[in-house]
Amino acid sequence: MGFDSTFENGRVVTPDGVQSGVSVGVKDGTIAAIGAPSELGGADRVVDLDGQYLLPGVIDAHIHARSPGYEYKEDWSSATAAAAAGGVTTVIAMPNTDPIIDSPETVRQAYDIADDDAHVDFQSYAVLTSENYDQVEPLAAAGVPGFKVFLGTTFGEIEPPDDGELYAAMEAAAGVGKRIGFHEENDEILSHWEAQFKREGRDDPIDHARSRPVVAEAEAVSRIILLADHADAPVHMFHVSSGTGAELVAEGKADGVDVTAETCPHYLWFTEEVMNEKGNVARVQPPIRDAEERERLWEAGIRGGGVDCIATDHAPHTDEEKNVEEPFGNTWESISGFVGLESEVGSMATFVSEGRLPIEQWAYMHSTRPAEIWGLYPRKGSLQVGTDADFTVVDPDAEWVGRKETLHSKSKTTPFNGEQFVGKPTMTVVRGTVVYGDDTLYAEEGYGELAPSGETTANAEPRTYPN
Numbered sequence: 001m002g003f004d005s006t007f008e009n010g011r012v013v014t015p016d017g018v019q020s021g022v023s024v025g026v027k028d029g030t031i032a033a034i035g036a037p038s039e040l041g042g043a044d045r046v047v048d049l050d051g052q053y054l055l056p057g058v059i060d061a062h063i064h065a066r067s068p069g070y071e072y073k074e075d076w077s078s079a080t081a082a083a084a085a086g087g088v089t090t091v092i093a094m095p096n097t098d099p100i101i102d103s104p105e106t107v108r109q110a111y112d113i114a115d116d117d118a119h120v121d122f123q124s125y126a127v128l129t130s131e132n133y134d135q136v137e138p139l140a141a142a143g144v145p146g147f148k149v150f151l152g153t154t155f156g157e158i159e160p161p162d163d164g165e166l167y168a169a170m171e172a173a174a175g176v177g178k179r180i181g182f183h184e185e186n187d188e189i190l191s192h193w194e195a196q197f198k199r200e201g202r203d204d205p206i207d208h209a210r211s212r213p214v215v216a217e218a219e220a221v222s223r224i225i226l227l228a229d230h231a232d233a234p235v236h237m238f239h240v241s242s243g244t245g246a247e248l249v250a251e252g253k254a255d256g257v258d259v260t261a262e263t264c265p266h267y268l269w270f271t272e273e274v275m276n277e278k279g280n281v282a283r284v285q286p287p288i289r290d291a292e293e294r295e296r297l298w299e300a301g302i303r304g305g306g307v308d309c310i311a312t313d314h315a316p317h318t319d320e321e322k323n324v325e326e327p328f329g330n331t332w333e334s335i336s337g338f339v340g341l342e343s344e345v346g347s348m349a350t351f352v353s354e355g356r357l358p359i360e361q362w363a364y365m366h367s368t369r370p371a372e373i374w375g376l377y378p379r380k381g382s383l384q385v386g387t388d389a390d391f392t393v394v395d396p397d398a399e400w401v402g403r404k405e406t407l408h409s410k411s412k413t414t415p416f417n418g419e420q421f422v423g424k425p426t427m428t429v430v431r432g433t434v435v436y437g438d439d440t441l442y443a444e445e446g447y448g449e450l451a452p453s454g455e456t457t458a459n460a461e462p463r464t465y466p467n
């Protein structure tokens, strides 16, 4: 068989293991064969991976592409250039844009923009509010992979549906096989402490973290699991920040609730000390927790399987909005969120190099599992014959330092600036085409396509890996 290309000499990683000495043959954008080089035929192009890892393409199911409406922060071209450079082959964007993505028309508007501008494949969630909680079916028909509800106030100030409306939306979402994901913080607890701290004149970066205590996450996780249990609906926790949150998700899974969860590299990498070291640069919602919560996030979330997947919550803002001139200035004059697309592979590869994360589990949590949860599997996230040839190539020995100057995102502000990584994304392949390699963005704007999404296929119980 003549291939368009073969990727040779790589160590092929799937959730089941690592295979050396196999080549991957690609034809018409899909994987046509995986096998010993001697068994594969010739190709128009041979890519020698020289012993590097070839993973199923990393899926970042939590990014803010900011378009339409906030293009001064980011747009679909810059976000997906960052994705390509960061080793990410598919992104799913959040609906806190302007207009918010809450109707079939606004879904189509976002997809039209992304279709023109994106360098990698894409999807977008729709938001559910009091205004549209009864529109789950038409929104699903418009092609969204799932839904987002903002329980705690955050950028965009989108009010959530009330519990009755939410319960109805959960039942409707279950009916169409889609999952509702949450920004899970109890807004009353956050508002109380923010007002109290402001009265007391507490305005350091760490005070922002303290104003959003773990109990705000724990209460929201518990409430969602309770509602989902009764509604018999699949739900998802975005950006779980604490061990407490991960333990509650694990309990929900054990009780048979179809609850899945994500965490982000920053919650696994940093402790709240970073607020005192880097200031408002690291301000994010939910906030980065203390060392004890982080250890339990690793234990219950990663080793125990309470957390299913990794995503960044890539949340670009301008330097002025982040107040980076004065990183330790009044935190109430700063905004939450920072970019992550260009450091996520480096941080996860570093955990692998330190022996804290089996590489098979990384592939599972950063590709296969998000594809299952958001209905993109098996076309995305599987590395099997017949599926999209999306690959993330990683040099496991490359030591490098995160440098804001090299970022493709419009926003350069991230606490990962200056952090040391072991393991670097060196090549990003989307549907058989090298979109990024040799430190060069090869894909044109518009190369990226809408990733088709079917029903969520995740079972509550994720795989665990001995470590």
Ligand SMILES: NC(=O)N[C@@H](CC(=O)O)C(=O)O
Binding pocket: 064, 096, 154, 155, 183, 283, 284, 285, 286, 313, 315, 316, 336, 337, 338
């Ligand atoms: N995480 C953040 O701190 N900010 C996000 C909003 C969000 O995901 O809550 C943003 O859109 O800026």
Ligand SMILES: [Zn+2]
Binding pocket: 154, 183, 238, 239, 285, 286
């Ligand atoms: Zn959020």
